Amino acid sequence: MALQVTPSLYIHPSLTPAYALRPQLDFSFPSATFRGNPQLTETLLDTPACTPPQNVVVVRIASGRYKTRIEIRHSEPWGGAVTVGDVLTQIQHLLRQYDTDIKSIPPEAAPYAARRVATVNGFCAGVSARTQQARIRTEHEGGPRIVDRLLGHTLFAGLTAMFGKPNHWQLELAIPERYAA
Numbered sequence: 001m002a003l004q005v006t007p008s009l010y011i012h013p014s015l016t017p018a019y020a021l022r023p024q025l026d027f028s029f030p031s032a033t034f035r036g037n038p039q040l041t042e043t044l045l046d047t048p049a050c051t052p053p054q055n056v057v058v059v060r061i062a063s064g065r066y067k068t069r070i071e072i073r074h075s076e077p078w079g080g081a082v083t084v085g086d087v088l089t090q091i092q093h094l095l096r097q098y099d100t101d102i103k104s105i106p107p108e109a110a111p112y113a114a115r116r117v118a119t120v121n122g123f124c125a126g127v128s129a130r131t132q133q134a135r136i137r138t139e140h141e142g143g144p145r146i147v148d149r150l151l152g153h154t155l156f157a158g159l160t161a162m163f164g165k166p167n168h169w170q171l172e173l174a175i176p177e178r179y180a181a
Contacts, residue, residue, distance in 0.1 A: 009166060010051045012084050014044060017158030017172055025088065026176050027095045028116050028147045028154040034092050045085030053081030058168045059091060059159065064151030065106060070094060091171060095147040105144040112179060113148040119178040152179035
């Protein structure tokens with residue numbers, strides 16, 4: 001069952017806290033690993049993010065030392081309804097960007113950046129040692145990413161409606177095991 005946002009607007013069930021994708025999506029992983037989640041089928045990714053379909057949705061991200069709001073539009077150049085894939089991909093893309101707003105990582109975010117780099121291969125089965133070393137080097141050399149400001153809250157736990165604001169959703173995040181150790 002979809003989450004009712006307004007009397008006539010529902011968020012797709014896979015994007016709601018009650019039915020958030022399992023295994024959960026970790027926004028701190030590189031795109032190839034993130035997209036490798038077996039639940040992210042083309043059928044699901046191409047499904048409208050809400051009913052009735054909308055041309056734009058706004059997602060508020062507020063966790064740790066980071067707060068922003070993004071407008072999500074369909075990825076096709078000619079527009080169309082925002083899909084589940086648009087929502088997940090655009091959030092992950094934003095959070096994986098290099099953090100150019102800071103010269104050095106804030107002290108409270110440093111342990112999370114280090115853990116992100118150290119565990120980048122933790123859930124990547126069947127990857128050669130050479131590829132694993134390359135991934136660690138890439139994560140380390142790139143410097144801090146916006147996701148590090150989330151202080152470990154990187155697991156997709158769903159979207160909740162921001163009542164009184166149609167098409168405005170709050171991103172809910174949880175802490176994955178990889179940051180708990």
